Amino acid sequence: MKALAAVRPHAGRIAIALACLLIVVFPLLVQERYYLHIAILVFIYITLVQSWNLPGGFAGYISFGHVLFFGMGGYTVGILMNLFNVGPTWSILAAGGVAIILALLFGSISLRLRGVYFAIATLAVAIIGKLVIGNVEALGGAEGMLLPLPPWPIDFEKIPFYYAAAGTAAAATLTMVLIRRSNLGFRLLALKDDEDKAEATGINTTKHKVIAFIISAFFPGIIGGLHAYYIGYINPAANFSILYSANVLVMAAFGGIGTIGGPIIGATTFVVLSEILSYSVGSQFRLGIYGLILVLVTIFLPRGVISLRETLRGRRRPLREQLEATTLEGGD
Amino acid sequence: MPEPAQKMKTEGSMALQLDGISKRFGGIQAVDEVSFEVEPNSICGLIGPNGSGKTTLFNLVSGFYKLDQGRIYYGSERIDYLRPHRRVGIGIIRTFQITRVFPHLSVLDNLMIPTSDNRLLALFRSARAARRRTRGEELLSLLGLQRLRDEPAGNLSFGQQKLVELAMSFMIETSLIMLDEPSAGINPTLINHVKDWIRAEQENGRTFLIIEHNMHVVMDVCDKIVVLHHGKKLADGTPKQIQDDPVVLEAYLGG
Numbered sequence: 001m002k003a004l005a006a007v008r009p010h011a012g013r014i015a016i017a018l019a020c021l022l023i024v025v026f027p028l029l030v031q032e033r034y035y036l037h038i039a040i041l042v043f044i045y046i047t048l049v050q051s052w053n054l055p056g057g058f059a060g061y062i063s064f065g066h067v068l069f070f071g072m073g074g075y076t077v078g079i080l081m082n083l084f085n086v087g088p089t090w091s092i093l094a095a096g097g098v099a100i101i102l103a104l105l106f107g108s109i110s111l112r113l114r115g116v117y118f119a120i121a122t123l124a125v126a127i128i129g130k131l132v133i134g135n136v137e138a139l140g141g142a143e144g145m146l147l148p149l150p151p152w153p154i155d156f157e158k159i160p161f162y163y164a165a166a167g168t169a170a171a172a173t174l175t176m177v178l179i180r181r182s183n184l185g186f187r188l189l190a191l192k193d194d195e196d197k198a199e200a201t202g203i204n205t206t207k208h209k210v211i212a213f214i215i216s217a218f219f220p221g222i223i224g225g226l227h228a229y230y231i232g233y234i235n236p237a238a239n240f241s242i243l244y245s246a247n248v249l250v251m252a253a254f255g256g257i258g259t260i261g262g263p264i265i266g267a268t269t270f271v272v273l274s275e276i277l278s279y280s281v282g283s284q285f286r287l288g289i290y291g292l293i294l295v296l297v298t299i300f301l302p303r304g305v306i307s308l309r310e311t312l313r314g315r316r317r318p319l320r321e322q323l324e325a326t327t328l329e330g331g332d
Numbered sequence: 333m334p335e336p337a338q339k340m341k342t343e344g345s346m347a348l349q350l351d352g353i354s355k356r357f358g359g360i361q362a363v364d365e366v367s368f369e370v371e372p373n374s375i376c377g378l379i380g381p382n383g384s385g386k387t388t389l390f391n392l393v394s395g396f397y398k399l400d401q402g403r404i405y406y407g408s409e410r411i412d413y414l415r416p417h418r419r420v421g422i423g424i425i426r427t428f429q430i431t432r433v434f435p436h437l438s439v440l441d442n443l444m445i446p447t448s449d450n451r452l453l454a455l456f457r458s459a460r461a462a463r464r465r466t467r468g469e470e471l472l473s474l475l476g477l478q479r480l481r482d483e484p485a486g487n488l489s490f491g492q493q494k495l496v497e498l499a500m501s502f503m504i505e506t507s508l509i510m511l512d513e514p515s516a517g518i519n520p521t522l523i524n525h526v527k528d529w530i531r532a533e534q535e536n537g538r539t540f541l542i543i544e545h546n547m548h549v550v551m552d553v554c555d556k557i558v559v560l561h562h563g564k565k566l567a568d569g570t571p572k573q574i575q576d577d578p579v580v581l582e583a584y585l586g587g
Binding site for chain 2: 178179181182183184185186187189190192193194196197198199200201202203204205207208211
């Protein structure tokens with residue numbers, strides 16, 4: 001008991017360390033490549049949800065358009081590798097650069113809109129991006145294009161992708177942890193609460209939103225490029241599929257919007273669940289179950305699964321809190 | 333004593349000069365060619381019946397509305413085309429009539445928000461820098477709010493939120509503070525504290541422009557009072573002059 005009590009304050013850190021260790025040795029533990037594939041998907045989605053969460057969860061600017069950065073990342077890699085013979089690493093980094101430029105151009109215009117109007121603008125741009133790319137003959141039109149195979153032996157096929165995706169997901173997560181503690185993170189939370197008040201306290205709200213949007217585009221660009229190289233084939237319908245945007249939203253809402261742990265929980269749960277459901281109950285029921293889970297979580301845990309512990313704890317002590325609240329009111 | 337960098341600006345207050353400013357909303361002339369000056373390091377009261385244009389005038393000075401006509405100067409700089417945050421950057425901050433704090437941030441974190449530094453590098457610095465925390469904690473204990481430090485500001489009573497909002501204006505180097513009804517919803521004992529505090533901050537070199545309905549407060553703290561009526565300036569002068577002005581009495585004080 002005593003030992004447990006001593007460990008308890010560090011429980012969070014120990015859990016994180018163990019999780020990191022597990023991620024590092026996971027490829028050595030599993031024989032089936034299928035599991036690596038699932039893990040890669042998990043990392044891709046963690047990256048996307050963490051990124052989406054910066055404008056979406058911190059600042060309250062819900063984007064349906066993050067698939068644009070993902071898709072453009074994929075096409076940047078396709079174009080550079082196929083047409084210009086650039087190596088995969090540089091191509092993937094360039095994908096992040098392209099996403100930044102797009103976010104700067106699109107963000108500085110669309111972030112003037114608030115609430116649902118911003119969401120609509122992002123959706124529109126994602127669809128336009130898909131249509132434009134799909135109509136360029138040089139990029140294979142609707143058929144898309146094949147990418148060069150990785151140079152390493154087929155037996156290792158997935159392992160480099162696994163580590164690259166894990167690294168990207170970790171970098172995205174760490175970035176969000178740092179931003180959360182920074183002025184940028186605080187000010188985004190403030191402008192989510194009251195944008196005019198934020199402006200009235202001296203915050204250049206436009207600048208903060210645009211910078212948040214740029215950061216949140218970078219990682220999807222990178223992971224989109226990595227994904228394209230991993231799958232080896234890109235086409236507008238798949239790489240710009242609005243399902244990515246929808247999944248990201250669902251995962252964020254499930255795990256907990258505006259938190260660091262929420263995107264991890266949401267992405268992991270939904271990717272794994274979707275695989276399990278696909279071969280147990282079949283794809284046709286899968287989406288229904290998805291929906292049901294989301295409805296239940298929204299009703300009972302509106303702040304996501306991550307708030308489970310708080311919610312349980314909160315139920316146990318409403319009386320005391322009420323009493324405290326009245327005393328404070330009286331002392332005013 | 334706090335370290336020097338943290339010491340709030342004691343000089344740099346400048347004259348705020350309104351030069352024939354007007355604002356119209358549809359058929360209503362909310363502010364109609366109003367001109368007056370707020371002398372540096374003074375406390376200026378802005379009074380007038382409801383709908384006389386006081387809050388609109390605040391929104392014009394703080395940059396939330398664009399002027400239809402006229403000019404606003406702060407010192408020698410013309411500020412009426414600057415965005416609201418830029419005006420904070422040069423030292424003008426305001427509070428709101430309907431109190432606005434950031435409800436989901438803790439009380440102390442609310443105090444960490446005001447800023448005059450929007451440079452890229454500043455965005456990535458820690459939000460809870462020790463210096464600002466100390467300053468924030470000082471202000472909270474001055475207001476008797478230190479117990480509520482970690483409480484989400486939205487849970488506080490209206491009066492307490494009013495104080496938090498007031499404290500936010502003192503967190504950065506602001507030289508002109510515009511308060512929209514600072515005494516509304518605050519109990520009488522605390523009103524005296526707020527008055528003392530405003531006077532003390534005046535001695536620190538700050539300038540105030542205050543909208544206030546509580547005549548005791550206005551007559552007590554203000555060096556100068558401007559009376560608005562139907563968007564026009566009706567009179568300005570010392571509290572004594574205003575109290576004795578028959579036009580003001582008729583339009584406002586009961587007439």
